[in-house]
Amino acid sequence: MAYSEEILEQVRSSNDIVDVVSTYVQLKRRGANYVGLCPFHNEKTGSFSVNANMQIFKCFGCGVGGNVFTFIEKIENLSFYESVEFLADRANITLPKQDFDKKYDGRRSLKETIAKINKDAAIYYYQMLRRPEGKRAYEYLRNRGLSDETINNFGLGFSGVYSDGLYKYLKKKGYSDEDLRVSGLFNFSEKGVHDKFWDRVIFPIMDYRSRVVAFGGRIMGKAENTAKYLNSPETELFIKSEHIYGIQLAKKTKEKFFLLCEGYMDVIALHQAGFNNAVASLGTSLTERQARKIKGYTENVVITYDNDGAGKKAALRAIPILKNAGLTVKILNMQPYKDPDEFMLNLGAVEYRKRIEQAQNGFDFEAGILEESHNLKDPDSKTQFDHRIAEAIAKIDDPFARHNHIRAAAEKYDIEENELKRQVNEIGLAIKIREENEAEKEQQKKTRERRPEAAKAVAEYTLINTIVQDKEAFLAVKEIVKPSDFKDDMERRLYEYIIQDYEKTGSAVGARIVEKFDDAEERKRVADILMTSGDFEDTSEDERRKAFADFVMDLKKDALEREIEDAMAQKDGERLKTLLEEENGLEKLRGKLNGIRLSRQC
Numbered sequence: 001m002a003y004s005e006e007i008l009e010q011v012r013s014s015n016d017i018v019d020v021v022s023t024y025v026q027l028k029r030r031g032a033n034y035v036g037l038c039p040f041h042n043e044k045t046g047s048f049s050v051n052a053n054m055q056i057f058k059c060f061g062c063g064v065g066g067n068v069f070t071f072i073e074k075i076e077n078l079s080f081y082e083s084v085e086f087l088a089d090r091a092n093i094t095l096p097k098q099d100f101d102k103k104y105d106g107r108r109s110l111k112e113t114i115a116k117i118n119k120d121a122a123i124y125y126y127q128m129l130r131r132p133e134g135k136r137a138y139e140y141l142r143n144r145g146l147s148d149e150t151i152n153n154f155g156l157g158f159s160g161v162y163s164d165g166l167y168k169y170l171k172k173k174g175y176s177d178e179d180l181r182v183s184g185l186f187n188f189s190e191k192g193v194h195d196k197f198w199d200r201v202i203f204p205i206m207d208y209r210s211r212v213v214a215f216g217g218r219i220m221g222k223a224e225n226t227a228k229y230l231n232s233p234e235t236e237l238f239i240k241s242e243h244i245y246g247i248q249l250a251k252k253t254k255e256k257f258f259l260l261c262e263g264y265m266d267v268i269a270l271h272q273a274g275f276n277n278a279v280a281s282l283g284t285s286l287t288e289r290q291a292r293k294i295k296g297y298t299e300n301v302v303i304t305y306d307n308d309g310a311g312k313k314a315a316l317r318a319i320p321i322l323k324n325a326g327l328t329v330k331i332l333n334m335q336p337y338k339d340p341d342e343f344m345l346n347l348g349a350v351e352y353r354k355r356i357e358q359a360q361n362g363f364d365f366e367a368g369i370l371e372e373s374h375n376l377k378d379p380d381s382k383t384q385f386d387h388r389i390a391e392a393i394a395k396i397d398d399p400f401a402r403h404n405h406i407r408a409a410a411e412k413y414d415i416e417e418n419e420l421k422r423q424v425n426e427i428g429l430a431i432k433i434r435e436e437n438e439a440e441k442e443q444q445k446k447t448r449e450r451r452p453e454a455a456k457a458v459a460e461y462t463l464i465n466t467i468v469q470d471k472e473a474f475l476a477v478k479e480i481v482k483p484s485d486f487k488d489d490m491e492r493r494l495y496e497y498i499i500q501d502y503e504k505t506g507s508a509v510g511a512r513i514v515e516k517f518d519d520a521e522e523r524k525r526v527a528d529i530l531m532t533s534g535d536f537e538d539t540s541e542d543e544r545r546k547a548f549a550d551f552v553m554d555l556k557k558d559a560l561e562r563e564i565e566d567a568m569a570q571k572d573g574e575r576l577k578t579l580l581e582e583e584n585g586l587e588k589l590r591g592k593l594n595g596i597r598l599s600r601q602c
Contacts, residue, residue, distance in 0.1 A: 003084060007095065008069075011084055012511055014091035017055045017068040023296040024075055026326040033531075037324070039075060039292055040064050044438055051531060053469060054510025058531040065527025067511035070520075075292065077242055079111065110182065114237040117175060117183040118204075118212040124169050125157025125202040125215070134158040137201045137220055144265065145345050150272040153249075157202040159217060163194045184233040185215070197230065203245075203264045205232070205282065210248040214238040216264055216282075229263075231282060241287040244294065245280040246271070253277035257300035259332075259356075260286070260318070261340055262311065266304070269341040273349040278304075278340075286318040291325035302359050304332045306339045312369055319362040330359035363405055366392050367413075376413070386415050387423070394427035402428075463551050464491070464529050468498060468508045477552060480589055485559035490522055494529065549593035556586060 003011075018034055021027060027034040027050060038048040038059040047061035058065035064074060072083040088095050128134045129151075137158035141151055159166065167186055177193070180186050187194045200217030207213050214232035234240055246267040250258060255277040261267050263280055270278035277298075281290050294301060301322050305311040315331055322329045332355050337343040343352060360368070367389060374385040389409050396402040406424060410417035463481070467474035478499065486492040497516050501508040510530045517523045560583045567576040 003081070003095065008084065008515060009512060011088045011091065011093055011095075012055070012068055012515070014093060015068050015087045016052070017057060017071065017511065018050055018052050020068050020087070020090075021050050021057060021071060024292045024325075038062060038064075039288075042288075044435060049531060051510070054530055056510045056514055056527050056530055058527045063524055063528070065531065066523045067514045067527075069515065070523055070527075075289075077239055082111075111237045113179055114183050114235055115211055115213070117170065117179060117185070118214070118237070120170060120173060121166055121183075121185055121215070122155055122157065122202075122204045122212045124166055125159055125197075125204070126155055127157075128160045128165075129156065129158040129202075133161060140201060140220065144269075144341070145272075146268065147272060150268060153271070154268055155204045155206075155212075156268075157204070158220075159195065159197040159200045159202055161199050163198045164192075165198065166195045167193050182235065184235045184238070196232070200230065205238070205243060205245055206248045207243060208247050208251055213243060214240075216245075240282050242289045242293065243282055244290055245282060247279055247293070247297075250277050250279045251297050256298065257302055258294055258298050259340075260294075260301050260303050260305075260322075262305050262314065263339070266340040269344045270304075270352075273344050273352065275349070275352070285314065286321055288321055288325065291318075291321045291327065294322075295325045295327055298327075300328045300330075302330045302332050302356055304334065304340050307334045308338060311339075316366060316369070319365070323362070329362050331362070331365040332356060332359045363392055363396065367409065371413075386413070386420070389413065389415070390420060390423035391427055393420075394424045394431060463548075463555060464494060464498065465531075466548060466551075468510055468513070468530060471502070471507065473548065474498070474502060474508070476593065480552060480593075481555060482559075485555055487558065487562065490517075490525060491529070493517075494526055545593070549590055552593055553586060553589065556589070557583070560586070 018027065021034075021036075025036040025039050025048065027036045028046075032051065032053060034050040034052065035046040036048050036050075037043055037046050038061055040059060041062040043061050048057065048059045050057045056065065056067050057071055064070075066074075068087065069080060069083045072078060072086050073080060076083070076086060078086060085095060129138055134157075138151075141156060146156075167180065170180060177188070180193075181188055185196050187196055197215060197217040199220050201220060203216040203218075204212045205214040205216060214235075214237075216232075217230045219226060219228055219230075231240065232238060245264060249271060253276045255275075257277065259270060259275055259278040261270065261278055261280040267278045267280045279294070281287070303315050303318060303322075305315045305318075319329050319331075334340065334343045334355065337346055340352070343355075370385055370388050370392070374388075375381040376385060393402055393405045393409065396405060402424065406421050407417060409415060410420050463477065467477050481495070483492045483496050483499075486495055494513065497513050498508050501513060514523050514526050514530070517526055560579060564576065564579050564583070567579055
């Protein structure tokens with residue numbers, strides 16, 4: 001069993017694709033579509049397009065496309081049914097309980113198995129912390145200033161001192177070695193099976209649904225021959241570059257911003273102090289995918305990384321990533337303390353709140369770091385500093401912000417304002433030229449890659465795109481074009497689905513049609529076809545009508561030529577005679593096609 005078409009349609013229609021995509025991608029309106037930078041591959045020119053009328057998206061760079069379910073599957077790393085649940089929750093729709101057909105969603109079964117193992121492992125670790133052998137780990141957490149309530153809220157635990165404790169525990173629960181192998185929690189070798197985590201304080205890592213997807217562990221003994229901190233390896237359930245520690249709690253915050261930390265303890269200390277909007281990336285570097293996920297919950301981020309060289313470098317790397325995701329960014333100064341955990345233990349929540357209010361914007365933070373690394377009393381060093389300041393200001397896109405930073409920097413750092421402005425303009429022009437050249441090369445590459453695809457089926461693509469958006473065009477074409485006229489099997493089925501959609505509902509919805517295809521590659525192709533608009537922009541109705549008639553005629557001619565060749569090969573004289581008569585009468589169809597009034601959106 002799977003969700004019914006009615007349920008899927010209710011969920012899909014309750015989640016406008018432009019609204020959903022906008023929480024992850026900055027979109028700008030361009031004609032009938034919305035465009036932006038693709039969230040699924042790196043690019044500098046916007047190849048990602050969303051069509052509000054058909055409720056589908058397509059990236060003409062990497063090729064991914066589909067409807068709102070496809071987008072959530074891809075961006076959140078979910079199965080199809082999980083994407084339905086995600087969007088139903090977003091729209092406050094209660095779904096009926098279902099037994100899923102594994103033929104359509106085998107991946108779901110694997111992910112659910114890992115999630116169940118993780119849940120049982122989290123219970124084991126939680127219990128071990130509260131047993132006598134967990135006393136040392138418990139005292140460590142208490143000495144770090146954590147209350148019992150905080151320890152419980154974050155599900156903190158202890159892995160035990162034996163290297164096979166968890167393995168034995170889960171085997172008794174009936175898990176097979178194959179199940180445990182895919183969980184990533186064990187090392188299998190010729191010498192046997194060993195727990196990946198042992199003699200470590202355990203930090204469960206949860207997703208936005210509070211489902212345990214992985215674990216982090218801090219060694220309790222000496223860390224001479226092993227890493228101080230260890231994370232679960234990536235599994236079908238856990239991709240390190242996508243998950244955010246603390247998101248299951250931070251998503252409930254009433255604050256208008258997230259506090260972005262470096263580590264588990266920083267997040268936990270801030271939550272204990274009342275800052276329930278604290279999260280952390282998993283690892284030293286924030287990723288674009290993590291930034292886009294944060295954008296799904298807030299518009300603003302205050303970076304509160306460690307107050308050391310490594311932390312400052314990490315903040316400088318994170319600033320453009322967060323800004324590219326559409327977030328406003330500020331950086332909190334924790335001097336004289338190293339991190340939020342240490343700050344909270346010494347100065348407390350009230351002072352930390354003051355530091356949040358005093359947080360610097362990205363440029364001031366970068367300028368402050370540059371000032372620390374230059375001797376402003378030395379002429380040569382001051383000159384280098386001035387050039388670096390000009391480079392930093394030139395990267396600011398907003399012209400008003402750029403102007404204000406020029407004036408402020410000139411005054412603060414004793415730089416002649418007109419000269420600074422000239423330098424900024426020169427550097428900005430060079431950056432613009434370089435970006436335009438790179439964008440042109442990228443566009444040329446995309447054009448070369450798409451040329452075979454574009455030449456493949458222009459008639460079919462434009463015909464299908466038009467009849468989906470224009471019912472009058474569909475009704476006229478239905479009398480002329482048969483499903484068998486399409487050479488490609490997938491396009492033939494697509495045409496049949498369009499006919500079925502019109503007959504069943506009186507309209508054809510692109511997003512609804514996409515969902516009829518189970519194969520991901522076919523869904524991409526369907527989205528590509530439906531996003532093909534032809535050459536109808538800025539043309540008169542007569543020109544568009546003529547172009548549409550040409551597309552239909554080309555399709556019919558190609559179909560008849562194939563049938564004629566087949567009839568000749570079969571030596572079927574009667575069929576050949578009929579086909580030739582039909583071919584001779586093709587031009588008579590133009591009258592009917594020329595009478596169609598095409599809508600402007602085609």
